[in-house]
Amino acid sequence: MPPATEHTHHIRVRNTQLEMDPNRSASGGDDVDGRLKVAQSQLEQLQAQREELERLKQETEALNSRRRDLIASQVEMTERLSSSVTLIDREIFEMRQEIDDLEQCRSCFSGHLTKIEKLNPESWSRDQLATQLDRALAIVEHAEDEYGQAADHFSRTRSAGIFSGVRRAKAPRGEFSQQFIRGLAFNLPIISLGAMALIVYLIK
Template structure:
């Protein structure tokens, strides 16, 4: 049996050398300089970031200080304005109340004044004198009483100056009224006798 033919492979080995790219391997000095530049750039970036953070910190502290001042001023002014508003409301209420009281007082005084001004003792006849005199004295006394009550009512208000001297006027009027009553009581018998004499003369 014939043997199988032997196949012989001839490997061709190329004599090639691996060449290093000039860009792949730098000189030792150039590599250190590059690293130094890189480190310097990183350091400058860190320094810039540090300065930026410091600036933000200072700005934030300033804003927080102003914020605290604002809150303090806000609280203080809120309290002052609230207190002032309450006092103003109270003052306005008292002023309106006093104004209403003054309007009522003026209306009352105007009514008394109209009645008093209509009193004309000179026009009264002898027969009218007792009745009208009592009525007129009652009118004056009523007006005097209400005047005194009004003076007491407004004595502690800003309108107290309106009624200054009311005590003195009241005392003077009381004294006048007493003297008038005394004079009338003293002269009444004389007036009565004169009236009787006049009637007797007319009847003759």
């Protein structure tokens, strides 16, 4: 048999099929870098947003804390001021009432003082003595009674010191003591003359 004939086929491969396009490779690298930069930028923005949210959260918590403190202080001061205003109003009312009472008391005492200062037992004649004594004693006893009532009234107030150390009004005198005083006053001139006559007699 004749020997087999070998056939050789030459395959031509284009350079573009075996070699990578440099421009295409560079363009792909730029895309990756660009995406990385975008991702990095987005990450930084997210981080900044997170930090901003954290800051706003802290500020909100601080403001809420201050608001709670304000509300607590507001409630406390409202109660304290309201109570103080009520007590002050009551104190002012009582002080004004006491001032009114003192003014009435002063007017009353001034009237009694004028009447008592006008009494002049030395100028009373024997005929007028009994009548004048009755009138004078009534004036003095009336003043004593009202003075005692005033002292008792103001004993529970800040004006109690006005009447401190001064005796209260005397109890009304009995009929016997009044008659005794009147009789003594009526017979005082006679008793005085008798005593003087006795002294003169003894001296002789």
